[in-house]
Amino acid sequence: MGQIRELTIQSHERCEFIKLDRELASLVTESGVEEGVCYVYVPHTSAGLTINEGADPTVMQDIGAKLAELVPREGPYRHADSERNADSHIKATLTGSSVVVLIRNGEPVLGTWQSIFFCEFDGPRRRQVLVKITDG
Amino acid sequence: MGQIRELTIQSHERCEFIKLDRELASLVTESGVEEGVCYVYVPHTSAGLTINEGADPTVMQDIGAKLAELVPREGPYRHADSERNADSHIKATLTGSSVVVLIRNGEPVLGTWQSIFFCEFDGPRRRQVLVKITDG
Amino acid sequence: MGQIRELTIQSHERCEFIKLDRELASLVTESGVEEGVCYVYVPHTSAGLTINEGADPTVMQDIGAKLAELVPREGPYRHADSERNADSHIKATLTGSSVVVLIRNGEPVLGTWQSIFFCEFDGPRRRQVLVKITDG
Numbered sequence: 001m002g003q004i005r006e007l008t009i010q011s012h013e014r015c016e017f018i019k020l021d022r023e024l025a026s027l028v029t030e031s032g033v034e035e036g037v038c039y040v041y042v043p044h045t046s047a048g049l050t051i052n053e054g055a056d057p058t059v060m061q062d063i064g065a066k067l068a069e070l071v072p073r074e075g076p077y078r079h080a081d082s083e084r085n086a087d088s089h090i091k092a093t094l095t096g097s098s099v100v101v102l103i104r105n106g107e108p109v110l111g112t113w114q115s116i117f118f119c120e121f122d123g124p125r126r127r128q129v130l131v132k133i134t135d136g
Numbered sequence: 137m138g139q140i141r142e143l144t145i146q147s148h149e150r151c152e153f154i155k156l157d158r159e160l161a162s163l164v165t166e167s168g169v170e171e172g173v174c175y176v177y178v179p180h181t182s183a184g185l186t187i188n189e190g191a192d193p194t195v196m197q198d199i200g201a202k203l204a205e206l207v208p209r210e211g212p213y214r215h216a217d218s219e220r221n222a223d224s225h226i227k228a229t230l231t232g233s234s235v236v237v238l239i240r241n242g243e244p245v246l247g248t249w250q251s252i253f254f255c256e257f258d259g260p261r262r263r264q265v266l267v268k269i270t271d272g
Numbered sequence: 273m274g275q276i277r278e279l280t281i282q283s284h285e286r287c288e289f290i291k292l293d294r295e296l297a298s299l300v301t302e303s304g305v306e307e308g309v310c311y312v313y314v315p316h317t318s319a320g321l322t323i324n325e326g327a328d329p330t331v332m333q334d335i336g337a338k339l340a341e342l343v344p345r346e347g348p349y350r351h352a353d354s355e356r357n358a359d360s361h362i363k364a365t366l367t368g369s370s371v372v373v374l375i376r377n378g379e380p381v382l383g384t385w386q387s388i389f390f391c392e393f394d395g396p397r398r399r400q401v402l403v404k405i406t407d408g
Contacts, residue, residue, distance in 0.1 A: 002307045012285050019144040031375060031393040035138045037175060037268065039309060040373055043383030045325040051233040052225055053181040058214035063229050063325045065214075066207060078330035078337075089324055093335050097323040097386075098372045100234050102177055102268050106142050109266065115235075116375050116378045130381065132309065136138045136151030136270045171274045173404065175310060187369040188361055189317040194350035198358040199365050202343060230342075236370050238313055238404050240276050243400065247315030252368075272274045272406045 005131045011123030015068065017050075017060040018118040021110070024098035024131065028108055031133040036103040038127070041130040046088035046122035048095030049129075054115025067091050067121075095119050103133070141267045147259030151204065153186075153196040154254040157246070160237070160267065164244050167269040172239040176242040182224035182258035184231030185265075190251025203227050205259075224258035231255050239269070283395030287340065289322075289332040290390040293382070296403065297374070300380055303398045303405040308375040313402040318360035318394035320367030321401075325389025339363050339393075360394035369393050375405070 002109035005027050009018055020040070028038055042049055053059040071094070091120075099116060102109045110116070118129055140260035141163050143144045145154055156176070164174055178185050189195040204223075207230070235252060246252070256266055279295050292312070300310055314321055325331040340359075343366070349358035371388060374381045382388070390401055 004307075004374055004381065013205045035140075037270070039372055039374060041372070042380070043381065043386060045331070045383065045385045046331075050229045051181075052229050056215060059181070059222065059225045061225050062215050066211075066226050069329050069341060070206060073174060075338075077334045079328060079334050086331065089331045093322045093324050094366060096232060096368060096371075099174055100177070100236065100372065102140055102175060102266060109140065109177070109179065110400045111181065111235075111264075113181045114179060120310070128383075130374055134270075134309070136272070171276075173406070185315075186365045188365050192351060195317070195358065195361045198349045198351050199362050202347075203360050206342060230366060232368060235368075236311055236313070236372065238276055238311060238402055245276065245313070245315065247317065248401075249317045250315060272408070 002134050007129040009127045009129060011116055011120035011125055014123050015064050016120040016123055019054055020116045020118055024108055027131050028103055028133060032102055033133050033135045034106045036133060036135045038101045038103055038108055039132045041098045043128055043130060046085050046092055047127055048092045048097060048119040049099045050095045050117050050119055051099055052115050053113045055113050083124045091121045091134060138270050143265040145263045145265060146252055147256035149262055150259050151200050152259055155190055156252045156254055160244055160252060163267050164239055168244045169239055169269050169271045172269060172271045174237040174239055174244055174256040175268045177234045179223040179264055179266060182221050183227055183232060183263055184228040185235045186231045186253050186255055187235055187250050189249045191249050194233060221258045227257040276285035279401040281399045281401060283389055283397055286395050287336050288392040288395055291326055292388045292390055296380055296388060297307055299403050300375055300405060305405050305407045306378045308405060308407045310373040310375055310380055311404045313370045315400055315402060318357050318364055319399055320364040320369060321371045321393040322367045322389050322391055323371055325350050325385045327385050344386050357394045363393045
């Protein structure tokens with residue numbers, strides 16, 4: 001039950017928001033947990049997670065554009081010389097590396113407009129997302 | 137015990153920070169949990185949660201002002217045409233949709249100056265906050 | 273097991289990122305928990321926590337520099353008169369007051385490049401970090 005599951009994600013853009021709702025709902029169903037907590041965790045340092053509007057894709061586009069404006073790819077970064085992805089790391093800290101979703105009646109509890117997004121800030125890449133579901 | 141409780145919140149401003157300390161402490165007491173974890177979750181996409189200083193109200197005013205400066209209401213947003221609240225969604229991602237508070241001796245463990253704030257970014261509205269308390 | 277442990281941290285700079293990996297791994301080992309969750313919580317309002325790259329120190333330097341650029345120490349802050357640390361509080365909200373780390377086979381699960389950082393935004397100071405480890 002408390003076992004960690006891994007999702008593999010293939011991003012296709014440098015900055016991309018990928019909805020995980022369906023995969024997470026499946027993992028919750030498979031776990032058999034009726035009341036509990038679902039932890040979603042990104043083991044990367046240039047990607048994050050966020051929960052925001054999933055119905056209108058312009059919302060996540062605006063979030064990506066604002067992050068790019070506040071944290072442009074080119075900057076006076078020290079990390080720039082090596083990998084040129086300092087902006088990706090900074091964005092990862094601003095969004096965060098995990099989200100918590102509550103489980104009720106065997107389903108993740110999301111608000112009407114909410115979706116759970118993997119935030120790719122340095123794609124395209126193959127990525128992992130860790131998911132742990134606990135009962136109680 | 138692990139049952140999800142719902143708080144209803146009425147905001148009165150477009151951007152407003154509403155202290156939840158008292159309500160959360162009551163829910164922890166009612167739960168009877170002595171040692172555990174309290175998950176606070178906002179099922180909205182234009183509101184968030186944060187833990188910051190509750191003693192001096194100018195701190196949250198400064199946070200609101202800085203967020204408004206970094207993410208102004210008017211901008212070249214794509215989501216603007218429909219609801220004109222793109223800024224609210226962006227601020228929700230910057231603050232986050234949940235906070236976790238530890239429980240010790242039947243009480244939420246908060247630092248001396250800490251309060252838990254519901255962050256309204258698109259009020260005034262009637263909002264929900266979900267609270268789950270687990271033992272262990 | 274679910275008991276809250278406290279780490280004491282002495283920061284030496286006003287803005288400083290202090291790696292907690294070793295201390296947290298020790299606490300997980302001591303707890304004897306094989307599969308579970310580790311909650312790390314900062315009971316302060318001018319400090320935060322983040323998970324980001326620990327191998328190349330320029331990454332955290334860039335994060336600190338970008339936060340200082342977005343939220344300069346001097347600003348038209350209301351909280352400025354009293355303590356002159358409004359920026360510290362704002363940065364604390366942008367990073368967040370807690371992180372969650374999953375535990376597998378008796379160890380915190382971190383990605384290859386990930387470290388857990390205490391984010392000092394108003395040092396130098398003596399600080400506390402609360403750690404709770406749950407089984408399941």
